[in-house]
Amino acid sequence: MAISPNAFIILNGKGANTPEVRDAIKKLREQGYQLEVRVTWEYGDAGRYVTEAQRQHAELIIAGGGDGTINEVAAAIVQLNSHSRPAMGILPLGTANDFATACQIPEQPYQALILALNGNPVAIDMVKVNQQHYFINMATGGFGTKITTETPDKLKAALGGFSYLLHGITQANTLKPDNCTITADNFHWSGEALVIGIGNGKQAGGGHPLCPDAKINDGQLQLAILMADESLPALLSSLINGKDSEHIIEKSLNSLTLTSSHEMILNLDGEPLKGNQFQIEVVPAAIRCLLPSNCPLLI
Numbered sequence: 001m002a003i004s005p006n007a008f009i010i011l012n013g014k015g016a017n018t019p020e021v022r023d024a025i026k027k028l029r030e031q032g033y034q035l036e037v038r039v040t041w042e043y044g045d046a047g048r049y050v051t052e053a054q055r056q057h058a059e060l061i062i063a064g065g066g067d068g069t070i071n072e073v074a075a076a077i078v079q080l081n082s083h084s085r086p087a088m089g090i091l092p093l094g095t096a097n098d099f100a101t102a103c104q105i106p107e108q109p110y111q112a113l114i115l116a117l118n119g120n121p122v123a124i125d126m127v128k129v130n131q132q133h134y135f136i137n138m139a140t141g142g143f144g145t146k147i148t149t150e151t152p153d154k155l156k157a158a159l160g161g162f163s164y165l166l167h168g169i170t171q172a173n174t175l176k177p178d179n180c181t182i183t184a185d186n187f188h189w190s191g192e193a194l195v196i197g198i199g200n201g202k203q204a205g206g207g208h209p210l211c212p213d214a215k216i217n218d219g220q221l222q223l224a225i226l227m228a229d230e231s232l233p234a235l236l237s238s239l240i241n242g243k244d245s246e247h248i249i250e251k252s253l254n255s256l257t258l259t260s261s262h263e264m265i266l267n268l269d270g271e272p273l274k275g276n277q278f279q280i281e282v283v284p285a286a287i288r289c290l291l292p293s294n295c296p297l298l299i
């Protein structure tokens, strides 16, 4: 993509006001890039700014934030008319930044913005849940969900991705497996799961490669189930190292249904969704994203 005549940057207000971000945007504007900046205050703002960007015929929307912000921007873009969907760039400003890290988006704001403004857009998949919610990176249930939703913001700010692991260990006594059933074409599993990972991307929770083989443009979901008969030390080791374990079930699918007799929380890119039944399907080539040419998540 050449210099975009009209690019929007949607910054999560938590990480918007740093000198690095201000300097990078100033420098790019001086080079002739036209950059409209919007800053969020709460959930929902990013989606509204995507609508505004589309009305102004933006060709590119850069999501500046963590996985939650990328989720909000991507979910709003995919719900636009397919003829007028802007491409999405990524400026990693979150705590875990799992999607951006796995895609090898540069951490440095200026470099990330240069990639977003000059890279080649690639069509990537998204995943639809219960016909109305979306995720771009990963849905997690069970243990992983508890860690990522309950880790205090102060701990996240102090320790970054490591905070999730630390919080998980301190909460070990309260971890309860989810009793659930997962069905798909030629696949059925029922039992107690400590972690369920449904990956479009490969890692979640601050760097844990739950779905190490996932690709974002293969039209497939990677399902990983960590069964509850695994001891906690072995579980943590599997999560940290992504090691094979006889307690992990892995499967490549294009849709699945997850049901439970009790209310479960499924964490979609960090945002919790409660329910007893989740119908999950991949939406192939849903949005165009600006990624490094050697992005490891592309086939």
Ligand SMILES: Nc1ncnc2c1ncn2[C@@H]1O[C@H](COP(=O)(O)OP(=O)(O)OP(=O)(O)O)[C@@H](O)[C@H]1O
Pocket: 012, 013, 014, 040, 041, 042, 043, 044, 065, 066, 067, 068, 069, 070, 093, 094, 095, 096, 097, 098, 269, 270
């Ligand atoms: N100005 C703001 N201050 C605090 N929270 C905000 C603000 N604007 C949006 N939010 C909230 O931020 C959440 C998304 O945060 P995001 O995931 O991007 O960052 P993070 O949690 O630090 O990163 P990661 O998910 O990569 O760990 C949304 O739930 C949204 O409600």
